[in-house]
Amino acid sequence: MAIEGADIVKAAAFLGAGISMGLGAIGPGVGEGMVAAKACEAIGKNPKEAGLLTRTMLVGQAVSESTGIYSLVIALLLLFVV
Amino acid sequence: MMDLDIQAWVKVAAFTGGGIAMGLGAVGAAIGEGYTASQANLAVSRNPKISGDIFKNMLVGQAVAESASIFALVVAILLLFLDKGNPNLLKAAALFGAGVSMGFGAIGSGVGSGFPGGQACLGISRQPAVSNKLTTNMLIGSAVCQTPAIFSMVVALMLLFMDFSNAPLHPTWAALVGAGLSTGLAAIGSGYGGGMAAGASCEGVARQPEVVGNITTIMLVGQAVAQTPSIFGLLVSFILMFKTFPESMQLQSAMALLSAGLCTGLGGIGPGVGNGMAAEGAVRWVARNVTHAADLMRTMLVGQAVSQSTAIYAMVVSLVLIFVL
Structure with missing residues (x-):
């Protein structure tokens, strides 16, 4: 297998993109699930506030999502820009 | 001389693969069964008079959790003794x-299946009259938990028995390793998450046996959504196994395919666990407040959909790596 400088750099960028998005997806997935579990608990305890609780859940999850989006941005930069 | 080298490499790969399959494959089931046994001990200490029922339920629950590592044992034995054919x-x-696929794939299902077993034992000590309902609910929940391990076994058996000899070595070798990584890693989260939902449902049935129908329904919906990341993993594995890749001696085309498998595999772990957590919360509170089961189901599904998003990003990056680059 012929390995040249440009080739190995591209190969590392592709591998890095996969690792970035793959590992970066773990945290938001777990964190957002935790939020949803607690939102269900809160709705079970106080169903009258279901609307408010769902809204709070979504805002919290959106913030937790941000690190996943950073991973996606870095992965796309590694694939298409660098 | 060259023939001998290739034969040796095939054996090296088969024996290393067999070791990984059984070594990692033993982790999950052992932890899960240990959890079941620990909760069974707690249950017997609370209600020693029905220790026979608890013991029986513990063994049934552990037998289901064991299946994940039995799949791994089967794949490992095949890797060791199967005729390697045309090497x-x-x-x-x-x-x-x-x-790799079978080893990683058995971890989540093994641990996850332990949760319903343990909670069913505790439930029997609390409500001996509904032990049949509890055992049934436990079996449904832990059977669904096994699905990701079964996906991994399917991919492992396809890699074992399909004939890839006509494909170009570079970059197809990376596609095949990537196919194993994708389903195997993604199964960890889904198996564990499905177990969390099933454990909460067994606890809930012991608390409110009369609403067992509602509890089992929301458990199955939650588990089905928690299964999605491992289905993404399976999808990427199938693409990597069945697509024909043009021959390329460049390292980058191989790394793109390996990275595609790694990305969907790792990316599925978090959303699988997260979806299971959301389902656990919803199932637990349906058992406590069944009049608001519809609200809880809706919030669970919205929360799971958001938690799913990063698995979808990972799959998109994998598909870009496979089809665009």
Whole structure:
């Protein structure tokens, strides 16, 4: 297998993109699930506030999502820009 | 001389793969069964008079959790003793991929299946009259937990038995290892998450046996959504196994395919666990407040959909790596 400088750099960028998005997806997935579990608990305890609780859940999850989006941005930069 | 080298490499891959399959494959089931046994001990200490029922339920629950590592044992034995046929280097990659897929894939299902077993034992000590309902609910929940391990076994068996000898070695070797990584890693989260939902449902049935129908329904919906990341993993594995890739001696085309498998695999772990957590919360509170089961189901599904998003990003990056680059 012929390995040249440009080739190995591209190969590392592709591998890095996969690792970035793959590992970066773990945290938001777990964190957002935790939020949803607690939102269900809160709705079970106080169903009258279901609307408010769902809204709070979504805002919290959106913030937790941000690190996943950073991973996606870095992965796309590694694939298409660098 | 060259023939001998290839034969040796195929054996190296098969034996390493077999070791990985059984070594990692033993982790999950052992932890899960240990959890079941620990909760069974707690249950017997609370209600020693029905220790026979608890003991029986513990063994049934552990038997289901064991199946994940039995799949791993079967794949490991096949890797050790199967006739390697016409040896070539792609066969070596496929055998190694099969071991990786089954080894990682058995972890989540093994741990997850332990939760319903343990909670059902505790439930029997609390409500001996509904032990049949509890055992049934436990069996449904832990059977669904096994699905990701079964996906991994399917991918492992396909890698073992399919004939890849006509494909070009570069970059197909990376596609086959990637196929194993994708389903194997993604199964960890889904198996564990499905177990969390099933454990909460057994606890809930013991608390409110009269609403067992509602509890089992929301458990199954929650588990089904928690299964999605491992289905993404399976999808990427199938693409990597069945697509024909043009021959390329460049390292980057191989790394793109390996990275595609790694990305969907790792990316599925978090959303699988997260979806299971959301389902656990919803199932637990349906058992406590069944009049608001519809609200809880809706919030659970919205929360799970958001938690799913990063698995979808990971799959998109994988598909870009496979089809665009």
